[in-house]
Amino acid sequence: MTDADLIDAARGAAAHSYSPYSQFAVGAALLFADGSVVTGTNIENASYGLALCAETVAVSKAMADGVRGGLVKVAVTGPTDEPITPCGRCRQVLNELAQLGSTDPQILCVGASEVRRVTLSALLPDAFGPASLS
Template sequence: MTDQELVELAFTMLERSYVPYSHFPVGAALECADGTIFTGCNVENAAFGSTICAERTALVKAVSEGHRDDFTRLAVVGNSTEPCWPCGACRQMLYEFAPELTLLVARKDHSFVKLTLGELMPHGFGPKGMD
């Protein structure tokens, strides 16, 4: 699957988002080394702290299916003119499992920025910091 195809798959998740408060749908598609893809969308809640982002939805689905250390790429998309960057909580959750994960962070016109999570979050805190 090409980078653009992974981004397009993430865009299909926007329609599944539950966003009655922010009205800002976000979609994600997380790829594993074996080619398995886990998708996610954001799901808001009236108790705002209970909201879950698209990236964490995809990650939790993957982990619950037995994937933990084989993530290769993540596409994150939204309906904004700027790239739809992962929030701090998502960056931290992703760093736990894949500090060198490749991110494809898209704008509403389907163009995207490509970088690693390590570039986005230098000096991140992960499991190695617990040694």
């Protein structure tokens, strides 16, 4: 799967966003070592604190399907010209999945005309994860 294909999958997920309050539709697509892709979109709630980010939805879908490792790449898209990065909470959620498979996935932060590539460890240095509990 090319980066463009993964970005298209994230943009497709964003089309299903439920974001009536912020009007900020976000899509995420997770690529696993076996070639499978899991997508998610943000889901807002009238009680703002109950909103779910696209990355968290995608990770939840993957984990619910039994995927516990092999995360190699993540694309995150939003409605802005500038590339967007996962929020702090989503970085932590992605890190949990990545650590289960001992990977450091590349994150594609997508804007209208620019894609910024960065590793998850660069976005979340010295991350807390499953290994921190032993």
